[in-house]
Amino acid sequence: MSSIAKKNLVWLGAGNVEGIDVDLQEFSNCYLVEANQDICQALQQRYSHVSNIHVLNSLIDDSSDLVHFNIANLNTLSSISKCKDVKMHYPGYRVVNAENFKSSTLTDLFSSITLEDEDNMLIIDLYAGVEGVLKQLFNSDFAKVFGKIVILESEVRYFEDSLLPAEITRLMEANSYIPTQHTAVAEGVQYQQYLLNPLVKELQCTKNTASVLESELSSAQQKLLLEEQQSIRFAAEIKEYSSLAESLENQINDAEQRNQELLKELDQIKQDYESTFSELAQTRSECEETKASSAAQLEESNLRTESLTNKLEEKLKNNKELLEQNELFNHEIKHLKDAVELLQKQKQELSNLSSEKDKDLSELTDRVAVLESELDESKNRNASLLDEKRKIEEAFKEKEKWLSEHEKWNASLQQELEKLKADLKTANENVDIQKQQVEVLLSKEQALQEQTFRNDKLTLELEKFDAQLQMLARFVKV
Structure with missing residues (x-):
């Protein structure tokens, strides 16, 4: 088997x-893993002068536990598994020793050594536990670091957990490894080589790209959702501000x-006040006129009384007939006194009325002052409300501006989202194309294997034919 x-x-x-047939010098590091301690010591002595070869005494199992390790008379048949059909090929198989061994997982082993990201080589030179090793490999982070895997296969189940070649091939093909050439060791035993499908890298890159695109798409969708939520919140705030502004309005x-x-x-109060004031002024004017008229009448009456008195005295002195006139004059004087008393009474009533009007005027003045104070307070409240309304309108305009910008940003994010969806669709189409190419390659590889098998069969027939010719030639010579 040629090595790569x-x-x-x-x-x-x-x-x-x-x-x-593998040249260990072609590798930067060779890790020889062996469970048998005696063989490990022999390997360490054998490669002690070779810097790139490292011997590791380790037993690989599904978990890190203490296991029962059976050492057989043929080292390749040493195992922790129970034997099944091993004696069909090795009738002399027997267990010569048994010891408890601390096992390790494949992940623990790979974590303790230096491996590149890709294009490494793995040899599984085991008859038992191959399925567990492969499952550990394909379930770990080291699944695609090996570009080439060589597995020891047998057509007989040596142990209870052994896999047949067809089962190993199905497991490998399910994980993107293609069976290529094989090397026969003995009857029914061979080393089968598997190569990592070259399209797996491209497929992985495409998957990574699709994952990045999906992540970006998810991020963009999440960002768009946040923007939409923020827009909804802004719209609610604007609606709330609008409602508040409407309420304030x-x-x-x-x-x-x-x-x-x-x-x-x-x-109306001013008109009533002016009307009352006008009536009061008119009343005062009438009162003054009445006072003046009463004073004039009183003075005139006094003068007339004086005159009549003088005349009466003259008439009393001069004539008895004047007594009757005197009585008449007394009656007139009494009438005049009644008129004076009536005028004085009217004057008092006018004075009382003027006092009441002054009181009403004072009350009206106080009420006007209170109304003017309430009017000033109302004006101040109106000014405060107008100022708050102006601020709310400015905030409303600012929110509308932000909403417009967010709508533009949402439109931009939507376009970016559509672009990412188109890129993702293109990537998915590329993945489908590559999958088709992988299927074509697999079909070609299968055809190649079939052709190789037919060639091998034809070679075997030719060898049989040559053997028959040689036998015939010997008979002819004889």
Whole structure:
């Protein structure tokens, strides 16, 4: 079997490093893993002067536990598994020793050594536990670091957990490894080589790209969702501000209406005040006129009384007939006194009326002052409400501006999202194309294997024919 240079080699069940034609010097590091301690010591002495070869005494199992390791008379048949049909090929198989051994997992082994990211080589030189090793490999982070895997296969189940070649091939093909050439060791035993499908890298790159695109798409969708939520929140805030502004506007309108009503009431009170003041002035004028007229009448009456008195005295002195006139004059004087008393009474009533009007005027003045104070407070409230309304309108305009910018940003994110979806669709189409190419390659590889099998069969027939010719030639010579 020709070897292909790899970066690192891991050989599980290395034993005496026989059976496979591989040049260990072609690798930067060779890790020979062997469970038998005596063989490990022999390997360490054998390769002590070789710097790139490392011998590891380790037993690979599904878990790191203490296991019962059976050492057979043939080292390649040493195992922790129970034997089944091993004596069909090795009738002399027997267990010569048994010991408890601390096992390790494949992940623990790979984590303890140096491996490149890809293009390494793995040799599984085991008859038992191959399925567990492969499952550990394909379930770990080291699944695709080996570009070439060589597995020891047998057509007989040597142990209970042994796999037949067809089962190993199905497992390998399910994980993107293609069976290529094989090397026969003995009857029914061979080393089968598997190569990692070259399209797997491209497929992995495509998957990584698709994953990145999906991540970006998810991020963009999440960002878009956040923007939409923020837009919804802004819209709710704007709606709330609009409702508040409408409420404040209604309050302002109510306040303005109340202000108008107060102004009308104030105008009415002013008119009533002016009317009352005018009536009071008129009353005062009439009172003054009445006073003046009463004074004039009183003075005139006094003068007339004086004159009549003088005349009466003259008449009393002069004539008895004047007594009757005197009585008449007394009656007239009494009438005049009644008139004076009546005028004085009217004067008092006018004075009382003037006092009441002054009191009403004072009350009206106080009420006007209170209304003017309420009007000032209403004006101040209106100014405060107008200022708050102006601020809310500015905030509303700012929110509308932000909403417009977010809508533009949402549109941009939507376009980017559509672009990412188109890129993802293209990547998926490329993945489908590559899958088709892989299927074509697999079919070609299968055809090649069939052709190789037919060629081998034809070679075998030719060899039989040559043997028959040689036999015939010997008979002819005889």
